[in-house]
Amino acid sequence: MPSNAMEALARLPPKTKLGKLTIVYPVSTNSSHVIDVNYQGENEIEENFLNLLYKARKKARTQTLISGCLLPLTLAIDVFVVVPLFLFEINLAYFSVQVSGVQKAGLLSDFEKKKTTKHVSDRSSHRRNDEITTYECPEQDERARSPFNFEVAKPGTFDRTIEHLYNICSELDPLKFPLKDSLPMPTYLPSKDIATTLVEIFKESLPQEVMTRHVLDEQLAAEDLDRALRKAAKEYVNSIKGINESNTCAIQEFFARKY
Incomplete structure (x- = not known):
């Protein structure tokens, strides 16, 4: 079965129609139980989310290759075996989910990587010109270019x-x-x-x-x-x-x- 991350990515719209991903996260609790919750900030959540995308994409590439190689074999089994096993349909569905997930994970992580690289190169070029003020992208511009939109959930949600x-x-x-x-x-x-x-x-x-x-x-x-x-x-x-x-x-x- 595909990993949980791949299933979630497969549910997203096609990359041609993929807009911003809104990630809603908690920062506080209204729980009546005697528990202490340590929440992460936006930067930590974004970093961990990108790490999850990278790991899921890396693992899914291997799974996609294996599943793709098994397609002819499962098709042959379904054709020649009298009792229908539907192995080809199952493998094809798995292969499709993995391919879709890998593409979307790559699109999101590459977009964020390019944004970060561009920001660092812009700052470096201005330093080489011995400018007194360092160029900083406005926060609103960075958020506009980011594929993610982070929202704080209401307490206790x-x-x-x-x-x-x-x-x-x-x-x-x-x-x-x-x-x-x-x-x-x-x-x-x-x-x-x-x-x-x-x-x-x-x-x-x-x-x-x-x-x-x-x-x-x-x-x-x-x-x-x-x-x-x-x-x-x-x-x-x-x-x-x-x-x-x-x-x-x-x-x-x-x-x-x-x-």
């Missing part, structure tokens, strides 16, 4: 989503993510209230004419959110299996108790 994510991690690895007594009992699906909140954020970030193209059912959104969180949590937990148990994990820091 993502509290229950993060709690649900921690409970998922606790199910996968209770040693690194011990279940907190202060958190609600874990449920298989997130509450529709969580999905409703995220749908409202989605609505606020898009023009009305764009909203008419989307079917926003809270129950389907809740199921899709849970599937995405579980897949992302599993990938993260697998990535830290080699870490010493005494080390503090990044998500654990989100839920350190106040004393």
